[in-house]
Amino acid sequence: MHYYIYPAGGGGNCVAWLIEFFNHKEGRSDTYSFIDDSNPKTSLESCYKEIKDCEVLIASDRFYEKLVDNLLAFGIRNFSNGIKKFAKELNANFSNSGKNVGLICDDYASQKHFGNIAEELENAGFRVFYLKLFGSHEYNVDLTDTNALLIVSDFLSYLHFCPLMIGTTFHYVVHREVKYISLFSAYYIPNFHLYYHTREARGRAFSHCEIASFVNYYIVCSNKKSYESLVEFFEKNNGYKERLLKLGYPSLDREVKSYRQQEECVKDTIIVLAVVRREFLKKLAERLINALLEKTDYRIVYKTHNGHPELFEQEKQFVSQWIDDDNFVFYTEANLTPQELKRSITLIESRSSLLYTYPLITGKPSIILQPDSKFLESSEDNFYEERLHIKAFCVEDVLEILILLENAQFCAKREEMVEDYRKNDAYCFGEASKSIVQFICECFQKYI
DSSP, X not given: XXXXXXXXSHHHHHHHHHHHHHHHHHTOOOEEEEOOTTSTTTSHHHHTXXXXXXXXXXOOSTTHHHHHHHHHHTTOOOEEEHHHHHHHHHHHHHTTSSSEEEEXXXXXXXXXXXXXXXXXXXXXXXXXXXXEEBTTBOOOOOTTOTTEEEEOGGGGGTOOSSSEEEESOSOOOOOTTOEEEEEOSSTTTTOOOTTTSOHXXXXXXXXXXXXXXXXXXXXXXXXXXXXXXXXXXXXXXXXXXXXXXXXXXXXXXXXXXXXXXXXXXXXXXXXXXXXXXXXXXXXXXXXXXXXXXHHOOOEEEEXXXXXXXXXXXXXXXXXXXXXXXXXXXXXXXXXXXXXXXHHXXXXXXXXXXHHHHHHHHHSSOEEEEOSOGGGGTXXXXXXXXXXXXXEESSHHHHHHHHHHXXXXXXXXXXXXXXXXXXXXXXXXXXXXXXXXXXXXXXXXXXXX
């Protein structure tokens, strides 16, 4: 059978991929063409006469009504919801596969936020499906791998062959029969920088969490501060706080283990994270890097922001002024290696979750460089954690802190402070993946 897929783009590409997937899996020979209104040669107006005898698969839930009206205007009535159609096929094919859990993959940088959850699930007898969302990254998915499926988020409200799904946001709309576990992809959420995110933004994050608690969503809290902040908000707004789970931060599991296995080495590196989105942070970073290269002998590793690949060219342009300096490294890998972390004495940044994860992985403090105290006026600085961070308000503060970090007694004290946080505030430290899978096992036994 020949299908016309309308429209072309993310949803259309996923429907096309699923046609090829089922062709390969079941020996079909279905074909397809795209209707693309942005191209005069393949627009609905140019080809409507050719498609009257074929089925049109509408590949968007969001614009479904508009696309239906377009088709009806040209007298085309043989159409169906292509997303719903292929979701139904996926449900029929995989619903009897046993204990299924779906990982919603929308983080192209190695899916690190799932930690060891997939391996732990498989060891516990679950079948893991990787639901790879087209759009955040253009995945190349192997048609022979029936555990990896290319979809768009529109599919999630129709899929129920995985009675439990895990993702890193609370914005998904999943099927009413599916339970969803949200892993925050940033360690500090909901403890935003209030000079970087407004109170309104923080309020929206809390509200999304509170609403999620009513629709089969569980929210994994990684630390005491985040948990207590959410509990307080839920109690004020009648949220279902029992859906807040004190289960840790799985992306730390593998990194902590790898770091501890790394051999000791000379500490000769300072890590600086990319900042090109906000001009005042960019100027501050420029002054900082210049000072570090001119006034210290440290090797400076400037790490790109892989969560925003669209910024890479800007980052490349920004570092061009130092690229020939022997002590400067433009680091473009998705994640810092254990070797780089071991060589470093600290990490300097203004707003990244790495400001939290770096101390927890390495036992060494990170430096929060806050560019201007006016951003904190009449606001609670609820991002800062004294056991993990050292505050700096200018480049001169940073240089003074670096001198302290060369003192063995000072470093030993800071390590004790980090260890205190690990033991008393970080939930399930280094064991979060196991704790989450244990909860999933109990959830299947009781509720699924």
